[in-house]
Amino acid sequence: MRTIHLKIVWLIVCWGCFSTCFQSASAKDFVVVIDAGHGGHDPGATGKISKEKNINLNVALAVGKLIENSDREIKVIYTRKKDVFVTLQGRAQVANKNKADLFISIHTNALAKGRTAQGTETYTLGLHRTQENLEVAKKENSVILIEDDYQARYAGFNPNSSESYIMFEFMQDKNMKQSVQLATLIQKQFKGTARRTDRGVRQAGFLVLHATSMPSVLIELGYISTPEEERYLNSQEGIRALSRSICQAVLQYKNAQAGLSPETPITEPAESAVDTETPDTQSEKDAEKARPAQSSRSGHKTENKASVSQEKPVFKIQILTSPSILKKNDRRLKGFSPVNYYKENGIYKYTYGESTNYNEILRLKKKANASFKDAFIIAFRNGKKIDIQEAIQESKRNK
Ligand SMILES: [Zn+2]
Structure with missing residues (x-):
């Protein structure tokens, strides 16, 4: 009697294992689109020894490689793999057409001469709460000015006019929760794994995020205008640490979405981590x-x-x-x-x-x-x- 029981238990256990493996093998691919900001005749911000477009691409390619090696269920798609110009709308279209689960845009920050700052920040789409956040969005959005037909393509949006950004005020973004979740994980990794200064999860009106229809974030890796950071952003050590951080955050996000991996619990984004202002x-x-x-x-x-x-x-x-x-x-x-x-x-x-x-x-x-x-x-x-x-x-x- 006992052996029959044991056999039944074994059958149940084996069937459980089999069905789990079978499910994971047939699971739908999780698609991550990685967007290296700028490229071609658009260098992005420039530093003393490098250009933003190259830093973004180095990190983007490293992130993609790490993700593909770490999780075979994830399909990585790049908006560019070379030094070419892609419109903001074109970047979003790559993600939308491929029905991506995540869109990650990678950029490098800069400040005007005489001002220095350091650290990483990750943006989700929303209304800026500080002038500083608005300035970052203006700078990144202004690349549309070198696109042909930008006025028609972006419905008269003027990236340099603060008034254009009112459209982000009442926007209901159904992906906001997940975007903030990913952004929070990325910032946590930057701080813990890469030991970077954490400038927090922020919101601003980025056109490229607005045009995507899935959870999406825009990362500012650091300041190309700060000599020490520029060296780091161009070093093997820097590229490795930053890309590992982004990869780790993506894996944690995917597991959390699937309800897996209790060892990487997702905590709700702390209010203090969102934007830099203190609540009134x-x-x-x-x-x-x-x-x-x-x-x-x-x-x-x-x-x-x-x-x-x-x-x-x-x-x-x-x-x-x-x-x-x-x-x-x-x-x-x-x-x-x-x-x-x-x-x-x-x-x-x-x-x-x-x-x-x-x-x-x-x-x-x-x-x-x-x-x-x-x-x-x-x-x-x-x-x-x-x-x-x-x-x-x-x-x-x-x-
Ligand atoms: Zn940029």
Whole structure:
């Protein structure tokens, strides 16, 4: 009897191993597009001994090689493997056409004469919170000025005008969470593995990131204008350490997406790591007051006198998202009041209106859409976000 049991156990174990191996062998390729910034007649920033385009390419090729050697399930595609010019739109198209899972753009920073800085920073697409971040985006976007037909191609976007960047203000980026996750992992590796100065995860309006339709980041490896960093960026040691860091972060990201590898846990990006400004404590307090008593932040059910009515789905209109808490009179809220926010995956999501009556919220949404054209309805139960379709069905049944 015992031997039969053992045999059954063995069969189950073997089948488990077999099916796991079989699944991984047939798993869909994970596609990473690596984009070495600039190239050809566009040198990017120039230093005393080197050009940005070459540093970017050296690191990009090294990252690709490391990734391919480390994980056979990952397919690496480059936007350029040689010293050639590629438009920003062309770079994004490579990623979109190949249905990439990740897009990583590699650049090198520079400051005007007389100013020095050092360290790495990784950008995701979003609204700049500092002038410094805006300047980096302006510099990288200005390469479109040497493209033919850039005005038609980028719908009149002027990379040097701050006003052009308003378009990034209300953008709802569905890939933001994952982009920030990858950026955070990259910065962690730069700091830990490559021992670089960590200048943090930041947001700004980069056209190349805007044109891609998958999680994407833009890395600034260091400052070519700082002699010590320029030497490092051109050294074998520097290329090896920086490329290893990016590769390691990609592997961790992929494992986390697949729910694998508990030894490389992903922690939610810390607020302090996103952008460089410190949160405004008063606006934090204001927002705290405005926040509903049962928010999705706490997640737990609270004993509440209104618990019966709380169990019905509560509809709200999501109007915008922000990486940080906004002040009550922030112009991005366009005078809408009262607004609430909930926090999801490290992002503050602002809502307007609240009702258990779906038709009422639909009417209110029309009003919100006049100012926030991408506003949409979401639903909560006991302060926890729930599936909107399920909530609508339930609301109709309860009528
Ligand atoms: Zn660049």
